[in-house]
Amino acid sequence: MTILSTHTKEAIKTGLAMTIAYGIALYLDWGKPHWAGIAVAMVSLSTAGQSLNKGVLRMLGTLVGGAAALIFLALFFQARWSMIFSLSLYIGFCTYMLTGKKYPYAWFVSGFVCLVICVNAGTTAEQAFQIAVERTQETGMGILVYSFVSVFLWPQRSAGAFNNAVRKLFATQAQLYRAYLGLMADKGTAEESQPLKLQEAQLLSQVEQLLIAAETDSYEVRKVRQQWQRFLDQSTALMKVLERWRQSFAEIQELKLKRLMPNLESLGCEIDLRFQQIEHMLAGEKPDHMPQVITLKMDKTETLSLNHFQKAAVTVTKTQLDRLEAVSRLLFGCVQDIKGYGRQGSIPHHEEHPSSGLAIDLDRLRAAIMVIATLWISFLIWVYIDPSGHAMFVQLTTTFAMVAAMMPQLPVSMLLLPFGLGSAFAGVIYIFIMPHLSGYAELAVLIFAATFAIYYLFWEPRQALAKAGGIVTFVVLIFVENPQTYSFAKYANSVAMFMLGIALVVATAYIPTSPRPEKVFLRLLRRYFRHAEFLMSRLALDWEKRGGWVGRWKMMLYQNDLLELPQKLAVFGGQIDHRLFSGNTSEQVQKLVNNLRALALRLKGLVDAREYPQAALLVRELIDDIRVWRTAVEELFCRWSNDPATEPDGDLQKRLAARLAKVETRISRTLSLAEAGELSEEDYVNFYRLLGSYRGLSETLVGYAQLAQGINWPQWEETRF
Amino acid sequence: MQYIPKEFVIGGVYMPPLLIAAILGTTAAVAMARLLNRYRLSRYFFYPPLVFVALAAIFTILFGTVLIPS
Numbered sequence: 001m002t003i004l005s006t007h008t009k010e011a012i013k014t015g016l017a018m019t020i021a022y023g024i025a026l027y028l029d030w031g032k033p034h035w036a037g038i039a040v041a042m043v044s045l046s047t048a049g050q051s052l053n054k055g056v057l058r059m060l061g062t063l064v065g066g067a068a069a070l071i072f073l074a075l076f077f078q079a080r081w082s083m084i085f086s087l088s089l090y091i092g093f094c095t096y097m098l099t100g101k102k103y104p105y106a107w108f109v110s111g112f113v114c115l116v117i118c119v120n121a122g123t124t125a126e127q128a129f130q131i132a133v134e135r136t137q138e139t140g141m142g143i144l145v146y147s148f149v150s151v152f153l154w155p156q157r158s159a160g161a162f163n164n165a166v167r168k169l170f171a172t173q174a175q176l177y178r179a180y181l182g183l184m185a186d187k188g189t190a191e192e193s194q195p196l197k198l199q200e201a202q203l204l205s206q207v208e209q210l211l212i213a214a215e216t217d218s219y220e221v222r223k224v225r226q227q228w229q230r231f232l233d234q235s236t237a238l239m240k241v242l243e244r245w246r247q248s249f250a251e252i253q254e255l256k257l258k259r260l261m262p263n264l265e266s267l268g269c270e271i272d273l274r275f276q277q278i279e280h281m282l283a284g285e286k287p288d289h290m291p292q293v294i295t296l297k298m299d300k301t302e303t304l305s306l307n308h309f310q311k312a313a314v315t316v317t318k319t320q321l322d323r324l325e326a327v328s329r330l331l332f333g334c335v336q337d338i339k340g341y342g343r344q345g346s347i348p349h350h351e352e353h354p355s356s357g358l359a360i361d362l363d364r365l366r367a368a369i370m371v372i373a374t375l376w377i378s379f380l381i382w383v384y385i386d387p388s389g390h391a392m393f394v395q396l397t398t399t400f401a402m403v404a405a406m407m408p409q410l411p412v413s414m415l416l417l418p419f420g421l422g423s424a425f426a427g428v429i430y431i432f433i434m435p436h437l438s439g440y441a442e443l444a445v446l447i448f449a450a451t452f453a454i455y456y457l458f459w460e461p462r463q464a465l466a467k468a469g470g471i472v473t474f475v476v477l478i479f480v481e482n483p484q485t486y487s488f489a490k491y492a493n494s495v496a497m498f499m500l501g502i503a504l505v506v507a508t509a510y511i512p513t514s515p516r517p518e519k520v521f522l523r524l525l526r527r528y529f530r531h532a533e534f535l536m537s538r539l540a541l542d543w544e545k546r547g548g549w550v551g552r553w554k555m556m557l558y559q560n561d562l563l564e565l566p567q568k569l570a571v572f573g574g575q576i577d578h579r580l581f582s583g584n585t586s587e588q589v590q591k592l593v594n595n596l597r598a599l600a601l602r603l604k605g606l607v608d609a610r611e612y613p614q615a616a617l618l619v620r621e622l623i624d625d626i627r628v629w630r631t632a633v634e635e636l637f638c639r640w641s642n643d644p645a646t647e648p649d650g651d652l653q654k655r656l657a658a659r660l661a662k663v664e665t666r667i668s669r670t671l672s673l674a675e676a677g678e679l680s681e682e683d684y685v686n687f688y689r690l691l692g693s694y695r696g697l698s699e700t701l702v703g704y705a706q707l708a709q710g711i712n713w714p715q716w717e718e719t720r721f
Numbered sequence: 722m723q724y725i726p727k728e729f730v731i732g733g734v735y736m737p738p739l740l741i742a743a744i745l746g747t748t749a750a751v752a753m754a755r756l757l758n759r760y761r762l763s764r765y766f767f768y769p770p771l772v773f774v775a776l777a778a779i780f781t782i783l784f785g786t787v788l789i790p791s
Contacts, residue, residue, distance in 0.1 A: 431732075488732040503747075510770045580758070718764035721754035721773055 007459035014044040015452035017146040037475040039142025049158035049217030055143035061109025069117035092368040099364040159218035162210040169203040174275040245320035251313035312692035367405035374401035389497030397501040418469025426477035517575035529641035531558040536634040566597035606693040615683035621670040645713035746781030
């Protein structure tokens with residue numbers, strides 16, 4: 001007996017579900033049966049859980065979008081401008097939400113369903129409610145049919161894939177920990193651990209997605225879903241702690257850490273052992289070692305021999321190691337709880353991060369503006385020119401713009417090929433094959449065969465765009481209806497509508513600025529330094545939190561944005577066509593982005609260190625030196641925000657060394673002035689934490705200046721089509 | 722003599738000559754933009770998207786006048 005491959009089974013399941021959905025819609029004589037077909041195509045994913053989850057989101061989006069459309073139609077039925085104004089606000093809001101992390105697919109569906117109903121009902125007013133109901137019932141039916149097929153025919157559960165991904169994620173994090181432990185002892189290089197870091201981030205995102213799917217289709221995951229969510233949070237916290245720990249190595253590698261921290265080795269072994277035990281538990285084995293709480297001790301005599309900057313560096317490393325100890329212990333308890341090897345009642349670990357409350361993401365806002373502009377332009381074209389597709393031109397173009405907003409790193413023109421070839425494929429079927437068919441049985445065979453072919457040929461994740469182009473054009477351009485009619489003009493007009501729609505979105509992608517990756521990179525880089533400059537200006541030792549809620553909101557907004565910008569820079573940096581820019585390689589850009597990521601974390605560390613109270617004596621005596629240092633960094637950020645290619649005055653490395661020596665002398669003098677008992681242990685720790693953060697930030701800045709000199713910025717700035 | 726543009730007929734669908742000229746003009750503008758990018762000549766333009774629109778219009782008129790029979 002031949003064993004079918006997974007993608008063959010998936011293609012058969014989608015083909016079967018598509019055939020049944022069309023059959024039901026035609027049998028019940030529902031208008032626009034392709035809506036049911038589209039629903040099947042969109043919720044067809046590799047596991048039942050993923051499909052059910054996407055189906056629920058699609059249904060939710062359809063209901064919300066349908067309700068919003070009926071409200072708009074009720075309020076502004078005879079007022080086209082008020083209608084399009086309110087509709088554009090709603091679509092803009094949906095676009096902003098769909099580019100976020102919470103239920104993006106539901107927001108996408110909600111936006112375009114509202115548009116579909118408003119635009120369709122706008123021309124046939126008396127049918128508004130019927131169109132809304134039809135859209136909802138056909139979407140619901142399509143989802144239901146695919147869900148039944150995916151549950152009863154070769155069901156693929158997500159639990160297996162989820163458990164595998166969790167094991168891989170944790171194994172990667174353990175490997176990364178061991179690599180960093182070696183790096184701290186000056187063994188190996190940071191570049192060697194780079195692939196592991198990338199893998200860690202990818203696996204974390206994969207686990208997050210699979211958890212949602214596994215919760216839906218696997219009871220064993222669902223019953224401990226809160227613990228799994230906690231595991232995910234703690235894994236994210238572990239990723240951040242590991243990264244911050246690694247960044248503190250540059251300043252401590254020359255020090256004799258084993259003497260400074262006598263129990264460092266035992267702490268390292270204990271954490272390693274915990275990681276091993278967690279890996280065993282994830283593989284289904286009982287742990288044979290319980291975590292022991294270990295507090296990292298400092299040797300006071302050895303510490304006295306260090307200069308102040310070395311003490312600061314050691315304090316920063318110790319803080320990160322203490323965090324690592326806590327996070328690894330909590331992770332152990334969490335996995336123990338999940339696997340049922342005794343409950344430790346793991347307390348959720350709250351990794352400090354600024355609340356993202358009302359922080360507005362400027363790139364998401366930009367995407368919303370682009371979609372609103374596309375809606376208005378296509379609406380005006382419909383009203384004043386009336387292109388192919390008529391009202392459908394508006395809904396199609398805006399939907400394409402929303403898709404483009406979801407994938408800002410990909411050029412919109414990439415849609416042309418899959419949709420063009422898809423239209424040709426659908427045209428052959430519609431013009432040459434379908435007129436020869438008679439009855440639903442023959443049509444069903446055709447629908448099954450075409451769907452199977454598309455899903456079978458384009459089954460790999462990287463072919464998603466080709467698959468979407470193929471299935472959407474097939475479903476839309478074969479115009480299945482009761483009774484079936486054939487018209488070449490209808491087909492030709494619809495193809496023209498697809499192509500014109502994509503062409504319009506290619507043009508509106510330039511609103512408000514060029515979408516070329518190097519231009520976006522430069523724009524984001526300027527914003528990065530603008531925000532860094534603002535944050536630096538708020539870090540003065542004598543700066544008090546004033547400025548009311550606007551000041552606090554700006555701090556929160558800029559901090560969030562600064563931490564997210566390196567990820568966006570990495571995405572756009574990876575898309576730059578380096579053949580156009582001689583002398584620059586993708587590795588150079590990657591290094592620059594890594595440096596910016598480190599800089600953002602350093603700045604965040606500085607903001608956190610600034611939160612701790614500082615002794616009045618230290619503030620009074622050192623405020624001038626710290627101010628000069630801070631304003632120098634601020635000025636550098638300001639210059640880079642205007643022009644990232646600006647080279648700093650003189651040798652930054654030498655200037656930094658001179659500044660460090662000066663501050664060192666001043667600190668020694670200040671501390672010798674302090675009377676016994678005037679400064680507490682906590683005062684010292686807080687001060688050294690702040691000092692270490694300043695030093696780390698400055699070192700990273702020197703690194704950026706060196707890397708930036710290697711990039712041919714003027715070429716990136718050149719205007720291009 | 723009254724001027725009547727000659728339409729293109731594909732499968733019974735009549736297409737205006739301007740549409741064909743516009744398709745050809747836009748395609749030529751895309752090719753030209755790629756060449757200008759390739760040889761770094763686009764840096765002499767202040768705002769390339771507008772230049773692209775202008776190129777498309779020029780090519781459309783050119784094709785409409787020279788290539789498309791009327």
